[in-house]
Amino acid sequence: MNDLYGRPGPAHERGLFSLMDLEPAALRKLVARSVELFHNRQAHDRPLRERVVGLLFSCTSTRTRTAFQVGAARLGGVPIAYGPHDLQLNTGESVGDTGRVFGAMLDLLVVRTASPVAELRELSRAGGLPVINAMAAEEHPTQGVCDLATLTLAHGDLGGIRVLYIGEGNNTATALAYGIATVPGAHATFVTPPGYGLPADTLTHARRLADSTGASLAESHDLADLPDQVDVVYTTRWQTTGTSKADPAWREVFRPFHVDPALMRRWPGASFLHDLPAHRGDEVAGEVLDGPRSLAWTQAAMKLSSAMAVLESTAGLLPD
Numbered sequence: 001m002n003d004l005y006g007r008p009g010p011a012h013e014r015g016l017f018s019l020m021d022l023e024p025a026a027l028r029k030l031v032a033r034s035v036e037l038f039h040n041r042q043a044h045d046r047p048l049r050e051r052v053v054g055l056l057f058s059c060t061s062t063r064t065r066t067a068f069q070v071g072a073a074r075l076g077g078v079p080i081a082y083g084p085h086d087l088q089l090n091t092g093e094s095v096g097d098t099g100r101v102f103g104a105m106l107d108l109l110v111v112r113t114a115s116p117v118a119e120l121r122e123l124s125r126a127g128g129l130p131v132i133n134a135m136a137a138e139e140h141p142t143q144g145v146c147d148l149a150t151l152t153l154a155h156g157d158l159g160g161i162r163v164l165y166i167g168e169g170n171n172t173a174t175a176l177a178y179g180i181a182t183v184p185g186a187h188a189t190f191v192t193p194p195g196y197g198l199p200a201d202t203l204t205h206a207r208r209l210a211d212s213t214g215a216s217l218a219e220s221h222d223l224a225d226l227p228d229q230v231d232v233v234y235t236t237r238w239q240t241t242g243t244s245k246a247d248p249a250w251r252e253v254f255r256p257f258h259v260d261p262a263l264m265r266r267w268p269g270a271s272f273l274h275d276l277p278a279h280r281g282d283e284v285a286g287e288v289l290d291g292p293r294s295l296a297w298t299q300a301a302m303k304l305s306s307a308m309a310v311l312e313s314t315a316g317l318l319p320d
């Protein structure tokens with residue numbers, strides 16, 4: 001928090017920037033708390049009372065923004081939301097100056113941006129306030145918390161779970177890789193279109209973490225070589241926020257990476273996840289998204305309780 005004369009507070013970052021910043025036990029706690037709050041949204045003591053939570057959404061958002069805004073209000077806080085065109089950031093004010101002003105007035109900040117996570121870290125340092133990454137270029141960590149919570153709700157203990165992700169190696173996939181890497185004995189296969197895979201450093205970091213928990217991760221671009229055993233199939237839309245594809249024929253590259261009933265029949269016991277928004281007929285067939293094995297709508301509802309769990313734990317970083 002800035003002091004009375006606007007001097008910046010202690011120059012260190014606080015908040016949730018990446019799942020890689022959390023100890024596996026801390027992530028497990030967030031996931032368990034998300035499930036608990038899913039069952040009972042009143043099961044808290046309003047930890048954000050008398051706190052003001054800024055929500056800076058520089059990119060479109062339906063679930064995440066609603067979840068954090070409603071979640072902050074349910075936890076007793078006062079949410080203030082900024083859309084993509086609201087702030088002087090649009091007229092050239094620097095990230096550092098913006099953070100410094102936020103720090104003088106807000107208690108906590110939730111940010112969605114197409115910029116790198118480094119921008120969120122700068123906002124936190126400049127303002128001396130905790131920042132939650134509600135999606136940035138490299139990673140969507142609160143989606144990862146939500147996804148593990150949804151799987152826990154549906155499958156119970158996640159030890160040994162086998163996940164098949166089909167689609168672009170984007171921010172959602174990165175958070176999933178980091179999340180699954182913390183689960184003992186879990187395995188995730190990422191089948192990504194050639195040229196649209198996970199960033200190399202995502203796999204390196206996730207595998208290093210997986211080595212310490214007994215999890216494992218694989219990536220391929222080969223739809224003819226899918227795993228025999230799969231407990232959950234996950235996909236995401238083809239147009240990742242804040243990115244564009246240089247190849248005008250990219251749709252032809254993506255088209256085979258489509259989750260349809262024939263694919264789902266290969267694993268009769270598998271559930272289906274999608275972080276939404278969905279484009280029926282592109283990455284997923286309507287029969288799968290709206291079918292009996294789809295957890296996508298539970299996953300969407302879990303966004304609220306997982307946002308509440310993240311806000312509640314971040315409230316623990318605030319001074320009394």
Ligand SMILES: NC(=O)NCCC[C@H](N)C(=O)O
Nearest residue numbers: 064172239240241275276277
């Ligand atoms: N559940 C969400 O937060 N959905 C927003 C879009 C996520 C997707 N990975 C994207 O970047 O477009």
